Amino acid sequence: MEHKHVKRVDLIFEKVECREILEKIVKMEPDAICQEVLESDLKGRGGAGFPTGMKWRFAANETGSIKYIVCNADEGEPGTFKDREILDQVPGKVFCGMAIASRAVGAKKGYVYLRGEYKFLIPRLNEELIKFHQMMDEFNHNFRIQIRLGSGAYICGEESALFESIEGRRGEPRNKPPYPTSIGLFGKPTAINNVETLVHAVVIIKYGASHFKELGTKDSRGSKVFSVSGDTPKSGIFELELGMSVNEFVEEFGDGDTKAVQVGGASGFCVPRKRFEETIIGFEGVPTGGSMKLFNSTRSMYNVLHNYLDFFTEESCGQCTPCRVGCQQLLKGVEAVKRGDKNSKYLDELVKLAKTMKRASKCGLGQSVGNAFGSIVENFKEEIIY
Amino acid sequence: METIIENEFVRELANKHGRSRESLIPILQDLVVQNRFLSKQDMVDVARELDISAADVYGTATFYSFLDTEVRGKYIIRICKTISCAMKGKNEILSTIEDIIKIKLGETSSDRKFSLLEANCIGWCHKAPAILINDTPYTELTPEKVTEILRDYIRK
Numbered sequence: 232m233e234h235k236h237v238k239r240v241d242l243i244f245e246k247v248e249c250r251e252i253l254e255k256i257v258k259m260e261p262d263a264i265c266q267e268v269l270e271s272d273l274k275g276r277g278g279a280g281f282p283t284g285m286k287w288r289f290a291a292n293e294t295g296s297i298k299y300i301v302c303n304a305d306e307g308e309p310g311t312f313k314d315r316e317i318l319d320q321v322p323g324k325v326f327c328g329m330a331i332a333s334r335a336v337g338a339k340k341g342y343v344y345l346r347g348e349y350k351f352l353i354p355r356l357n358e359e360l361i362k363f364h365q366m367m368d369e370f371n372h373n374f375r376i377q378i379r380l381g382s383g384a385y386i387c388g389e390e391s392a393l394f395e396s397i398e399g400r401r402g403e404p405r406n407k408p409p410y411p412t413s414i415g416l417f418g419k420p421t422a423i424n425n426v427e428t429l430v431h432a433v434v435i436i437k438y439g440a441s442h443f444k445e446l447g448t449k450d451s452r453g454s455k456v457f458s459v460s461g462d463t464p465k466s467g468i469f470e471l472e473l474g475m476s477v478n479e480f481v482e483e484f485g486d487g488d489t490k491a492v493q494v495g496g497a498s499g500f501c502v503p504r505k506r507f508e509e510t511i512i513g514f515e516g517v518p519t520g521g522s523m524k525l526f527n528s529t530r531s532m533y534n535v536l537h538n539y540l541d542f543f544t545e546e547s548c549g550q551c552t553p554c555r556v557g558c559q560q561l562l563k564g565v566e567a568v569k570r571g572d573k574n575s576k577y578l579d580e581l582v583k584l585a586k587t588m589k590r591a592s593k594c595g596l597g598q599s600v601g602n603a604f605g606s607i608v609e610n611f612k613e614e615i616i617y
Numbered sequence: 618m619e620t621i622i623e624n625e626f627v628r629e630l631a632n633k634h635g636r637s638r639e640s641l642i643p644i645l646q647d648l649v650v651q652n653r654f655l656s657k658q659d660m661v662d663v664a665r666e667l668d669i670s671a672a673d674v675y676g677t678a679t680f681y682s683f684l685d686t687e688v689r690g691k692y693i694i695r696i697c698k699t700i701s702c703a704m705k706g707k708n709e710i711l712s713t714i715e716d717i718i719k720i721k722l723g724e725t726s727s728d729r730k731f732s733l734l735e736a737n738c739i740g741w742c743h744k745a746p747a748i749l750i751n752d753t754p755y756t757e758l759t760p761e762k763v764t765e766i767l768r769d770y771i772r773k
Contacts, residue, residue, distance in 0.1 A: 306740060307737075307738060307740075308738070309699045309700055309701070309737070309738040309742070310700070310701065310738070310742050311738075311740070311742075312740040312741060312742055312743060315740050346740070347646075347683045348736070348739045348740055348749065348754075349740065350752040351752050351753060351754065379642075379643070380642075380643075380646060381681075381683075382642065382645075382646060382681035382682070382683040382684050383681055383682035383683035383684075383736070384680060384681050384682065385737060385738075396642065397639060398638060398639050399637075399638040399639045399640065399641035399642050399677065400638070400641075400677055401676060401677055401680035402680060402681070403680075458742065458743065459743065460701045460742035460743045460745065461700075461701060461704065461742075462704075466742070466743035466744075467743045468743070497699075497700075524700065524701065524742070530704065534703070535700060538698075538699065538700045538703055539700070541698075542699060542737055542738070545737060546737060548680075
Protein backbone atom coordinates (compact mmCIF):
# COMPACT_ATOMS: atom_id res chain seq x y z
CA MET A 232 0.00 0.00 0.00
CA GLU A 233 1.56 3.26 -1.11
CA HIS A 234 -0.53 5.54 1.05
CA LYS A 235 -1.56 5.09 4.62
CA HIS A 236 -3.86 8.06 4.96
CA VAL A 237 -6.31 10.05 2.99
CA LYS A 238 -4.39 13.07 1.76
CA ARG A 239 -6.17 16.33 1.03
CA VAL A 240 -5.00 18.36 -1.93
CA ASP A 241 -5.79 21.89 -3.00
CA LEU A 242 -5.06 22.26 -6.69
CA ILE A 243 -8.46 22.33 -8.38
CA PHE A 244 -10.00 25.09 -6.27
CA GLU A 245 -6.77 27.08 -5.96
CA LYS A 246 -7.20 30.52 -7.48
CA VAL A 247 -5.04 30.86 -10.57
CA GLU A 248 -4.28 33.86 -12.73
CA CYS A 249 -5.55 32.57 -16.09
CA ARG A 250 -3.66 35.34 -17.86
CA GLU A 251 -0.35 33.69 -16.86
CA ILE A 252 -1.50 30.34 -18.21
CA LEU A 253 -2.60 31.90 -21.49
CA GLU A 254 0.70 33.75 -21.85
CA LYS A 255 2.39 30.42 -21.51
CA ILE A 256 0.27 28.43 -23.96
CA VAL A 257 0.24 30.94 -26.81
CA LYS A 258 4.01 30.55 -26.87
CA MET A 259 3.85 26.76 -26.80
CA GLU A 260 3.62 24.62 -29.93
CA PRO A 261 0.27 22.78 -30.01
CA ASP A 262 2.02 19.44 -30.01
CA ALA A 263 4.10 20.42 -27.00
CA ILE A 264 0.84 20.99 -25.09
CA CYS A 265 -0.44 17.54 -26.08
CA GLN A 266 2.92 16.09 -25.07
CA GLU A 267 2.91 17.77 -21.65
CA VAL A 268 -0.60 16.51 -20.89
CA LEU A 269 0.28 13.07 -22.24
CA GLU A 270 3.37 12.92 -20.00
CA SER A 271 1.29 13.83 -16.97
CA ASP A 272 -0.74 10.63 -17.47
CA LEU A 273 -3.91 12.61 -16.80
CA LYS A 274 -6.95 10.42 -17.32
CA GLY A 275 -10.44 11.78 -17.87
CA ARG A 276 -12.17 12.67 -14.64
CA GLY A 277 -15.73 12.06 -15.83
CA GLY A 278 -15.43 8.38 -14.98
CA ALA A 279 -14.28 6.62 -18.15
CA GLY A 280 -10.64 7.55 -17.65
CA PHE A 281 -9.42 7.95 -21.22
CA PRO A 282 -5.94 9.57 -21.37
CA THR A 283 -6.56 13.26 -22.03
CA GLY A 284 -3.31 13.93 -23.89
CA MET A 285 -4.06 11.09 -26.28
CA LYS A 286 -7.56 12.41 -26.92
CA TRP A 287 -6.20 15.85 -27.72
CA ARG A 288 -3.51 14.46 -30.01
CA PHE A 289 -6.04 12.37 -31.94
CA ALA A 290 -8.15 15.48 -32.50
CA ALA A 291 -5.06 17.57 -33.33
CA ASN A 292 -3.95 15.06 -35.96
CA GLU A 293 -7.25 15.29 -37.82
CA THR A 294 -7.17 17.41 -40.94
CA GLY A 295 -9.84 20.01 -41.60
CA SER A 296 -10.15 23.54 -40.33
CA ILE A 297 -13.28 23.15 -38.17
CA LYS A 298 -12.82 21.44 -34.84
CA TYR A 299 -14.59 21.78 -31.52
CA ILE A 300 -13.80 21.70 -27.82
CA VAL A 301 -16.68 20.58 -25.64
CA CYS A 302 -16.80 20.80 -21.88
CA ASN A 303 -19.08 18.11 -20.52
CA ALA A 304 -20.86 19.76 -17.61
CA ASP A 305 -23.86 17.44 -17.74
CA GLU A 306 -23.05 16.04 -14.34
CA GLY A 307 -25.90 13.63 -13.73
CA GLU A 308 -24.45 10.52 -12.13
CA PRO A 309 -26.27 9.98 -8.82
CA GLY A 310 -23.97 11.07 -6.03
CA THR A 311 -21.83 13.38 -8.19
CA PHE A 312 -21.91 17.11 -7.57
CA LYS A 313 -18.28 18.21 -7.77
CA ASP A 314 -18.49 19.82 -11.24
CA ARG A 315 -21.18 22.15 -9.97
CA GLU A 316 -18.83 23.31 -7.24
CA ILE A 317 -15.91 23.69 -9.67
CA LEU A 318 -18.04 25.76 -12.06
CA ASP A 319 -19.25 27.86 -9.16
CA GLN A 320 -15.86 28.42 -7.52
CA VAL A 321 -13.41 28.56 -10.42
CA PRO A 322 -15.32 29.01 -13.71
CA GLY A 323 -12.40 30.97 -15.20
CA LYS A 324 -10.17 27.93 -14.76
CA VAL A 325 -12.64 25.74 -16.65
CA PHE A 326 -12.68 28.18 -19.59
CA CYS A 327 -8.89 28.44 -19.37
CA GLY A 328 -8.68 24.64 -19.65
CA MET A 329 -10.83 24.83 -22.77
CA ALA A 330 -8.47 27.48 -24.18
CA ILE A 331 -5.52 25.15 -23.58
CA ALA A 332 -7.39 22.36 -25.37
CA SER A 333 -8.27 24.71 -28.24
CA ARG A 334 -4.61 25.61 -28.70
CA ALA A 335 -3.58 21.95 -28.54
CA VAL A 336 -6.25 20.73 -30.95
CA GLY A 337 -6.59 23.76 -33.21
CA ALA A 338 -10.23 24.55 -32.45
CA LYS A 339 -11.83 27.96 -32.69
CA LYS A 340 -15.11 27.19 -31.04
CA GLY A 341 -16.03 25.60 -27.75
CA TYR A 342 -19.26 24.58 -26.05
CA VAL A 343 -20.07 24.11 -22.40
CA TYR A 344 -23.00 21.71 -22.09
CA LEU A 345 -24.44 22.46 -18.68
CA ARG A 346 -27.16 20.29 -17.19
CA GLY A 347 -30.50 22.09 -16.88
CA GLU A 348 -30.55 21.41 -13.14
CA TYR A 349 -27.61 23.81 -12.83
CA LYS A 350 -29.23 26.65 -14.73
CA PHE A 351 -28.87 28.88 -11.67
CA LEU A 352 -25.12 29.00 -12.45
CA ILE A 353 -25.66 30.75 -15.79
CA PRO A 354 -25.39 34.41 -14.64
CA ARG A 355 -22.11 33.65 -12.87
CA LEU A 356 -20.75 31.77 -15.88
CA ASN A 357 -21.78 34.49 -18.34
CA GLU A 358 -20.07 37.13 -16.25
CA GLU A 359 -16.85 35.12 -16.28
CA LEU A 360 -17.22 34.35 -19.97
CA ILE A 361 -17.19 38.04 -20.91
CA LYS A 362 -13.87 38.45 -19.10
CA PHE A 363 -12.56 35.31 -20.75
CA HIS A 364 -13.44 36.46 -24.26
CA GLN A 365 -11.77 39.83 -23.61
CA MET A 366 -8.63 37.94 -22.62
CA MET A 367 -8.84 35.82 -25.77
CA ASP A 368 -8.86 39.06 -27.81
CA GLU A 369 -5.90 40.44 -25.87
CA PHE A 370 -3.86 37.37 -26.65
CA ASN A 371 -5.09 37.32 -30.20
CA HIS A 372 -6.22 33.74 -29.69
CA ASN A 373 -9.22 33.03 -31.86
CA PHE A 374 -11.45 30.97 -29.57
CA ARG A 375 -15.04 31.52 -28.49
CA ILE A 376 -17.15 29.57 -26.01
CA GLN A 377 -20.91 29.15 -26.03
CA ILE A 378 -22.92 27.73 -23.15
CA ARG A 379 -25.72 25.28 -23.96
CA LEU A 380 -28.22 24.01 -21.44
CA GLY A 381 -29.47 20.49 -21.04
CA SER A 382 -33.11 19.80 -20.23
CA GLY A 383 -33.15 16.98 -17.73
CA ALA A 384 -31.79 13.90 -19.46
CA TYR A 385 -29.07 11.85 -17.74
CA ILE A 386 -28.08 10.17 -20.99
CA CYS A 387 -26.89 13.47 -22.45
CA GLY A 388 -23.79 13.11 -20.29
CA GLU A 389 -22.80 10.38 -22.75
CA GLU A 390 -20.58 12.22 -25.21
CA SER A 391 -22.32 11.36 -28.47
CA ALA A 392 -25.78 11.88 -26.95
CA LEU A 393 -24.52 15.26 -25.80
CA PHE A 394 -23.57 16.13 -29.39
CA GLU A 395 -27.02 15.08 -30.59
CA SER A 396 -28.53 17.35 -27.98
CA ILE A 397 -26.42 20.37 -28.97
CA GLU A 398 -27.39 19.67 -32.58
CA GLY A 399 -31.03 19.96 -31.56
CA ARG A 400 -32.16 16.37 -31.48
CA ARG A 401 -33.16 13.65 -29.03
CA GLY A 402 -30.17 12.72 -26.90
CA GLU A 403 -29.69 9.27 -28.35
CA PRO A 404 -26.10 7.94 -28.32
CA ARG A 405 -24.40 7.24 -31.64
CA ASN A 406 -22.54 4.14 -32.67
CA LYS A 407 -18.83 4.08 -31.87
CA PRO A 408 -16.54 4.09 -33.79
CA PRO A 409 -16.22 6.67 -35.23
CA TYR A 410 -15.02 8.36 -32.05
CA PRO A 411 -15.60 12.06 -31.35
CA THR A 412 -11.98 12.96 -32.06
CA SER A 413 -12.59 12.12 -35.72
CA ILE A 414 -16.36 12.61 -36.14
CA GLY A 415 -17.88 14.48 -33.23
CA LEU A 416 -20.04 17.55 -32.86
CA PHE A 417 -21.61 18.59 -36.21
CA GLY A 418 -19.58 15.74 -37.71
CA LYS A 419 -16.30 17.51 -37.00
CA PRO A 420 -13.28 16.40 -34.93
CA THR A 421 -14.11 17.16 -31.31
CA ALA A 422 -12.25 16.94 -28.02
CA ILE A 423 -14.81 16.50 -25.28
CA ASN A 424 -13.63 16.63 -21.67
CA ASN A 425 -15.17 16.64 -18.24
CA VAL A 426 -15.15 19.91 -16.25
CA GLU A 427 -12.59 18.64 -13.74
CA THR A 428 -10.29 17.23 -16.43
CA LEU A 429 -10.03 20.68 -18.03
CA VAL A 430 -9.05 22.23 -14.70
CA HIS A 431 -6.40 19.54 -14.20
CA ALA A 432 -4.99 20.57 -17.58
CA VAL A 433 -4.60 24.11 -16.20
CA VAL A 434 -2.78 22.70 -13.16
CA ILE A 435 -0.49 20.66 -15.43
CA ILE A 436 0.40 23.66 -17.61
CA LYS A 437 1.01 25.77 -14.50
CA TYR A 438 3.13 23.36 -12.49
CA GLY A 439 4.31 20.89 -15.13
CA ALA A 440 3.57 17.23 -15.80
CA SER A 441 6.23 15.99 -13.38
CA HIS A 442 4.67 17.88 -10.49
CA PHE A 443 1.24 16.45 -11.33
CA LYS A 444 2.70 12.93 -11.37
CA GLU A 445 4.13 13.27 -7.90
CA LEU A 446 0.66 12.57 -6.59
CA GLY A 447 -1.24 9.33 -6.98
CA THR A 448 -0.17 5.91 -8.22
CA LYS A 449 1.21 4.46 -11.44
CA ASP A 450 -2.27 3.81 -12.83
CA SER A 451 -4.03 6.76 -11.26
CA ARG A 452 -1.91 9.89 -11.29
CA GLY A 453 -2.73 13.10 -9.52
CA SER A 454 -5.63 14.10 -7.37
CA LYS A 455 -9.38 13.83 -7.83
CA VAL A 456 -12.35 15.75 -6.59
CA PHE A 457 -14.70 13.44 -4.71
CA SER A 458 -18.37 13.94 -4.00
CA VAL A 459 -19.05 12.34 -0.63
CA SER A 460 -22.60 11.63 0.52
CA GLY A 461 -24.84 9.14 2.27
CA ASP A 462 -24.22 7.96 5.83
CA THR A 463 -21.28 10.17 6.68
CA PRO A 464 -20.72 12.95 9.18
CA LYS A 465 -18.56 14.69 6.55
CA SER A 466 -20.57 14.90 3.33
CA GLY A 467 -19.33 17.35 0.74
CA ILE A 468 -16.67 17.96 -1.89
CA PHE A 469 -13.08 16.92 -1.22
CA GLU A 470 -10.02 16.92 -3.42
CA LEU A 471 -7.93 13.90 -2.45
CA GLU A 472 -4.83 12.18 -3.71
CA LEU A 473 -5.65 9.10 -5.78
CA GLY A 474 -4.52 5.68 -4.67
CA MET A 475 -6.23 5.25 -1.29
CA SER A 476 -8.08 2.09 -0.39
CA VAL A 477 -11.78 2.08 0.39
CA ASN A 478 -10.76 1.26 3.96
CA GLU A 479 -8.70 4.42 4.28
CA PHE A 480 -11.55 6.37 2.76
CA VAL A 481 -14.05 4.89 5.20
CA GLU A 482 -11.78 5.60 8.18
CA GLU A 483 -11.84 9.25 7.17
CA PHE A 484 -15.46 9.60 6.06
CA GLY A 485 -17.42 6.74 7.61
CA ASP A 486 -19.74 6.99 10.61
CA GLY A 487 -18.22 3.96 12.33
CA ASP A 488 -20.90 1.64 10.99
CA THR A 489 -20.24 1.64 7.23
CA LYS A 490 -21.30 -1.62 5.60
CA ALA A 491 -20.85 -0.67 1.95
CA VAL A 492 -19.57 2.10 -0.28
CA GLN A 493 -20.98 2.70 -3.73
CA VAL A 494 -18.03 3.92 -5.78
CA GLY A 495 -18.84 5.69 -9.05
CA GLY A 496 -22.55 6.28 -8.59
CA ALA A 497 -25.42 4.19 -9.87
CA SER A 498 -23.27 3.01 -12.77
CA GLY A 499 -20.37 2.15 -10.46
CA PHE A 500 -19.59 -0.68 -8.06
CA CYS A 501 -20.78 -1.51 -4.59
CA VAL A 502 -17.87 -2.42 -2.32
CA PRO A 503 -18.86 -4.40 0.82
CA ARG A 504 -17.02 -4.09 4.14
CA LYS A 505 -15.05 -7.33 3.64
CA ARG A 506 -13.45 -5.83 0.51
CA PHE A 507 -12.63 -2.37 1.92
CA GLU A 508 -9.00 -3.21 2.66
CA GLU A 509 -8.10 -4.73 -0.72
CA THR A 510 -9.99 -2.30 -2.97
CA ILE A 511 -8.14 0.70 -4.35
CA ILE A 512 -10.14 3.72 -5.48
CA GLY A 513 -8.72 4.41 -8.92
CA PHE A 514 -8.20 2.89 -12.32
CA GLU A 515 -6.34 -0.11 -10.87
CA GLY A 516 -9.31 -0.93 -8.61
CA VAL A 517 -12.72 0.66 -8.75
CA PRO A 518 -12.76 3.77 -10.96
CA THR A 519 -15.01 6.68 -10.13
CA GLY A 520 -16.10 9.94 -11.62
CA GLY A 521 -16.08 11.13 -8.03
CA SER A 522 -19.27 9.73 -6.57
CA MET A 523 -18.68 8.09 -3.16
CA LYS A 524 -21.78 7.05 -1.30
CA LEU A 525 -21.59 5.44 2.12
CA PHE A 526 -24.23 3.12 3.53
CA ASN A 527 -24.41 2.05 7.17
CA SER A 528 -26.02 -1.04 8.64
CA THR A 529 -29.46 0.60 8.96
CA ARG A 530 -29.81 0.74 5.15
CA SER A 531 -31.53 -1.92 3.09
CA MET A 532 -29.41 -2.69 0.07
CA TYR A 533 -32.59 -3.85 -1.66
CA ASN A 534 -33.88 -0.29 -1.43
CA VAL A 535 -30.57 1.00 -2.77
CA LEU A 536 -30.64 -1.39 -5.72
CA HIS A 537 -34.31 -0.69 -6.39
CA ASN A 538 -33.62 3.04 -6.42
CA TYR A 539 -30.78 2.60 -8.93
CA LEU A 540 -32.84 0.35 -11.21
CA ASP A 541 -35.74 2.77 -11.11
CA PHE A 542 -33.30 5.51 -12.08
CA PHE A 543 -31.90 3.57 -15.05
CA THR A 544 -35.33 2.46 -16.23
CA GLU A 545 -36.38 6.10 -16.45
CA GLU A 546 -33.13 7.42 -17.90
CA SER A 547 -32.51 4.72 -20.52
CA CYS A 548 -33.01 6.51 -23.83
CA GLY A 549 -34.94 3.54 -25.16
CA GLN A 550 -33.05 3.39 -28.42
CA CYS A 551 -31.53 -0.08 -28.04
CA THR A 552 -33.46 -3.09 -26.83
CA PRO A 553 -30.95 -4.66 -24.40
CA CYS A 554 -30.92 -1.50 -22.29
CA ARG A 555 -34.56 -0.46 -22.65
CA VAL A 556 -36.03 -3.89 -21.91
CA GLY A 557 -33.16 -5.04 -19.71
CA CYS A 558 -33.56 -2.20 -17.21
CA GLN A 559 -37.30 -2.84 -16.93
CA GLN A 560 -36.83 -6.58 -16.49
CA LEU A 561 -34.14 -6.18 -13.82
CA LEU A 562 -36.43 -3.89 -11.89
CA LYS A 563 -39.45 -6.19 -12.23
CA GLY A 564 -37.22 -9.15 -11.45
CA VAL A 565 -35.89 -7.94 -8.11
CA GLU A 566 -39.41 -6.87 -7.13
CA ALA A 567 -40.68 -10.38 -7.91
CA VAL A 568 -37.90 -11.97 -5.85
CA LYS A 569 -38.61 -9.63 -2.96
CA ARG A 570 -42.33 -10.46 -3.05
CA GLY A 571 -41.50 -14.15 -3.13
CA ASP A 572 -43.07 -14.70 -6.56
CA LYS A 573 -39.67 -15.87 -7.80
CA ASN A 574 -37.14 -17.90 -5.86
CA SER A 575 -33.58 -16.88 -5.15
CA LYS A 576 -32.23 -18.78 -8.18
CA TYR A 577 -34.00 -16.25 -10.35
CA LEU A 578 -31.40 -13.70 -9.24
CA ASP A 579 -28.78 -15.72 -11.15
CA GLU A 580 -30.92 -15.34 -14.27
CA LEU A 581 -31.05 -11.60 -13.68
CA VAL A 582 -27.27 -11.41 -13.24
CA LYS A 583 -26.95 -13.18 -16.60
CA LEU A 584 -29.30 -10.64 -18.15
CA ALA A 585 -27.18 -7.81 -16.73
CA LYS A 586 -24.10 -9.41 -18.31
CA THR A 587 -25.90 -9.61 -21.64
CA MET A 588 -26.76 -5.94 -21.33
CA LYS A 589 -23.08 -5.19 -20.77
CA ARG A 590 -22.18 -6.90 -24.02
CA ALA A 591 -25.12 -5.88 -26.16
CA SER A 592 -26.04 -2.34 -25.16
CA LYS A 593 -25.10 0.49 -27.44
CA CYS A 594 -23.66 2.89 -24.88
CA GLY A 595 -22.21 3.18 -21.40
CA LEU A 596 -25.60 3.41 -19.71
CA GLY A 597 -26.81 -0.07 -20.54
CA GLN A 598 -23.29 -1.44 -20.35
CA SER A 599 -22.81 -0.34 -16.77
CA VAL A 600 -26.17 -1.18 -15.18
CA GLY A 601 -24.67 -4.58 -14.40
CA ASN A 602 -21.90 -3.02 -12.28
CA ALA A 603 -24.14 -1.99 -9.43
CA PHE A 604 -26.54 -4.85 -10.04
CA GLY A 605 -23.90 -7.57 -9.99
CA SER A 606 -21.97 -6.20 -7.03
CA ILE A 607 -25.03 -5.57 -4.86
CA VAL A 608 -26.65 -8.93 -5.65
CA GLU A 609 -23.38 -10.77 -5.09
CA ASN A 610 -22.61 -9.18 -1.75
CA PHE A 611 -26.05 -8.58 -0.29
CA LYS A 612 -28.09 -11.44 -1.69
CA GLU A 613 -29.91 -12.08 1.58
CA GLU A 614 -31.07 -8.46 1.70
CA ILE A 615 -32.52 -8.75 -1.80
CA ILE A 616 -34.36 -11.99 -1.06
CA TYR A 617 -35.65 -11.44 2.51
CA MET B 618 -56.02 36.32 -30.51
CA GLU B 619 -53.96 34.15 -28.21
CA THR B 620 -52.62 32.10 -31.11
CA ILE B 621 -51.30 35.19 -32.84
CA ILE B 622 -49.51 36.35 -29.70
CA GLU B 623 -47.91 32.91 -29.38
CA ASN B 624 -46.82 33.01 -33.00
CA GLU B 625 -45.18 36.35 -32.49
CA PHE B 626 -43.30 35.05 -29.52
CA VAL B 627 -42.13 31.98 -31.43
CA ARG B 628 -41.00 34.21 -34.28
CA GLU B 629 -39.15 36.41 -31.83
CA LEU B 630 -37.39 33.35 -30.41
CA ALA B 631 -36.46 32.11 -33.86
CA ASN B 632 -35.03 35.54 -34.66
CA LYS B 633 -33.04 35.41 -31.45
CA HIS B 634 -31.71 31.83 -31.66
CA GLY B 635 -31.73 31.25 -35.40
CA ARG B 636 -33.66 28.86 -37.59
CA SER B 637 -31.28 25.96 -37.93
CA ARG B 638 -31.91 22.62 -36.22
CA GLU B 639 -29.46 23.40 -33.42
CA SER B 640 -31.67 26.33 -32.43
CA LEU B 641 -34.60 24.04 -31.67
CA ILE B 642 -33.83 23.19 -28.06
CA PRO B 643 -32.92 26.76 -26.98
CA ILE B 644 -36.21 27.92 -28.53
CA LEU B 645 -38.18 25.23 -26.71
CA GLN B 646 -36.36 26.03 -23.47
CA ASP B 647 -37.31 29.70 -23.75
CA LEU B 648 -40.91 28.76 -24.47
CA VAL B 649 -40.95 26.69 -21.30
CA VAL B 650 -39.53 29.61 -19.32
CA GLN B 651 -42.36 31.78 -20.65
CA ASN B 652 -45.32 29.38 -20.50
CA ARG B 653 -44.04 26.57 -18.20
CA PHE B 654 -44.91 24.00 -20.89
CA LEU B 655 -45.06 23.48 -24.66
CA SER B 656 -48.52 23.70 -26.15
CA LYS B 657 -49.39 21.81 -29.34
CA GLN B 658 -49.83 25.10 -31.14
CA ASP B 659 -46.42 26.34 -30.02
CA MET B 660 -44.76 23.18 -31.26
CA VAL B 661 -46.51 23.46 -34.63
CA ASP B 662 -45.43 27.10 -34.87
CA VAL B 663 -41.84 26.28 -33.99
CA ALA B 664 -41.85 23.56 -36.65
CA ARG B 665 -43.08 26.07 -39.22
CA GLU B 666 -40.44 28.63 -38.26
CA LEU B 667 -37.63 26.08 -38.47
CA ASP B 668 -39.10 24.36 -41.53
CA ILE B 669 -39.08 20.92 -39.93
CA SER B 670 -41.95 18.57 -39.19
CA ALA B 671 -44.06 19.07 -36.08
CA ALA B 672 -43.45 15.42 -35.26
CA ASP B 673 -39.73 16.17 -35.10
CA VAL B 674 -40.36 18.99 -32.66
CA TYR B 675 -42.67 16.84 -30.55
CA GLY B 676 -40.26 13.89 -30.68
CA THR B 677 -37.39 16.05 -29.51
CA ALA B 678 -39.36 17.80 -26.80
CA THR B 679 -40.73 14.60 -25.29
CA PHE B 680 -37.23 13.18 -24.93
CA TYR B 681 -36.35 15.81 -22.32
CA SER B 682 -38.04 15.80 -18.95
CA PHE B 683 -37.75 19.58 -18.57
CA LEU B 684 -39.48 20.23 -21.90
CA ASP B 685 -42.96 19.49 -20.67
CA THR B 686 -45.76 19.00 -23.16
CA GLU B 687 -48.43 18.99 -20.46
CA VAL B 688 -49.84 22.05 -18.74
CA ARG B 689 -47.71 23.02 -15.75
CA GLY B 690 -48.01 25.60 -13.03
CA LYS B 691 -46.15 28.86 -12.63
CA TYR B 692 -43.92 27.20 -10.06
CA ILE B 693 -42.74 23.71 -10.88
CA ILE B 694 -41.54 21.88 -7.80
CA ARG B 695 -39.25 18.96 -8.59
CA ILE B 696 -38.38 16.76 -5.67
CA CYS B 697 -35.26 14.65 -6.01
CA LYS B 698 -36.03 10.96 -5.51
CA THR B 699 -32.58 9.49 -6.06
CA ILE B 700 -30.80 7.51 -3.39
CA SER B 701 -29.26 10.18 -1.11
CA CYS B 702 -32.44 12.22 -0.96
CA ALA B 703 -34.47 9.02 -0.55
CA MET B 704 -32.23 8.06 2.39
CA LYS B 705 -32.48 11.48 4.03
CA GLY B 706 -36.23 11.84 4.30
CA LYS B 707 -37.50 12.67 0.82
CA ASN B 708 -40.87 10.99 1.51
CA GLU B 709 -41.52 13.17 4.52
CA ILE B 710 -40.70 16.29 2.50
CA LEU B 711 -42.99 15.09 -0.29
CA SER B 712 -45.99 14.57 2.00
CA THR B 713 -45.35 17.95 3.62
CA ILE B 714 -45.39 19.62 0.21
CA GLU B 715 -48.57 17.73 -0.78
CA ASP B 716 -50.26 18.91 2.41
CA ILE B 717 -49.31 22.53 1.95
CA ILE B 718 -50.06 23.07 -1.74
CA LYS B 719 -52.87 20.51 -1.68
CA ILE B 720 -51.96 18.60 -4.81
CA LYS B 721 -50.52 15.11 -5.24
CA LEU B 722 -47.34 14.11 -6.98
CA GLY B 723 -47.68 14.60 -10.75
CA GLU B 724 -50.52 17.11 -10.43
CA THR B 725 -50.90 20.79 -11.22
CA SER B 726 -53.05 23.01 -9.01
CA SER B 727 -56.31 24.21 -10.56
CA ASP B 728 -55.15 27.85 -10.40
CA ARG B 729 -52.03 26.74 -12.32
CA LYS B 730 -49.77 28.12 -9.65
CA PHE B 731 -47.97 24.90 -8.70
CA SER B 732 -46.94 21.60 -10.26
CA LEU B 733 -45.38 18.84 -8.19
CA LEU B 734 -43.05 16.42 -9.94
CA GLU B 735 -40.25 14.02 -9.09
CA ALA B 736 -36.76 14.37 -10.54
CA ASN B 737 -33.76 12.11 -10.77
CA CYS B 738 -30.55 13.22 -9.04
CA ILE B 739 -30.31 17.02 -9.15
CA GLY B 740 -26.75 17.14 -7.79
CA TRP B 741 -27.22 18.12 -4.12
CA CYS B 742 -26.66 14.71 -2.50
CA HIS B 743 -24.43 16.13 0.24
CA LYS B 744 -27.22 18.50 1.21
CA ALA B 745 -30.14 16.07 0.88
CA PRO B 746 -33.07 16.17 0.73
CA ALA B 747 -33.29 18.72 -2.06
CA ILE B 748 -35.88 20.21 -4.41
CA LEU B 749 -35.87 22.56 -7.35
CA ILE B 750 -38.54 25.22 -7.67
CA ASN B 751 -38.23 26.26 -11.30
CA ASP B 752 -34.45 26.89 -11.48
CA THR B 753 -33.76 27.50 -7.81
CA PRO B 754 -32.41 24.69 -5.64
CA TYR B 755 -33.45 24.36 -1.98
CA THR B 756 -31.40 21.97 0.09
CA GLU B 757 -31.08 20.34 3.52
CA LEU B 758 -34.83 20.45 3.80
CA THR B 759 -36.86 19.66 6.87
CA PRO B 760 -40.67 19.70 6.96
CA GLU B 761 -40.46 23.07 8.78
CA LYS B 762 -38.02 24.55 6.29
CA VAL B 763 -39.98 23.46 3.21
CA THR B 764 -43.18 24.75 4.79
CA GLU B 765 -41.63 28.17 5.20
CA ILE B 766 -40.27 28.19 1.63
CA LEU B 767 -43.65 27.22 0.16
CA ARG B 768 -45.54 29.80 2.21
CA ASP B 769 -43.37 32.43 0.51
CA TYR B 770 -44.28 31.06 -2.91
CA ILE B 771 -47.98 30.91 -2.01
CA ARG B 772 -47.86 34.62 -1.14
CA LYS B 773 -46.14 35.49 -4.46
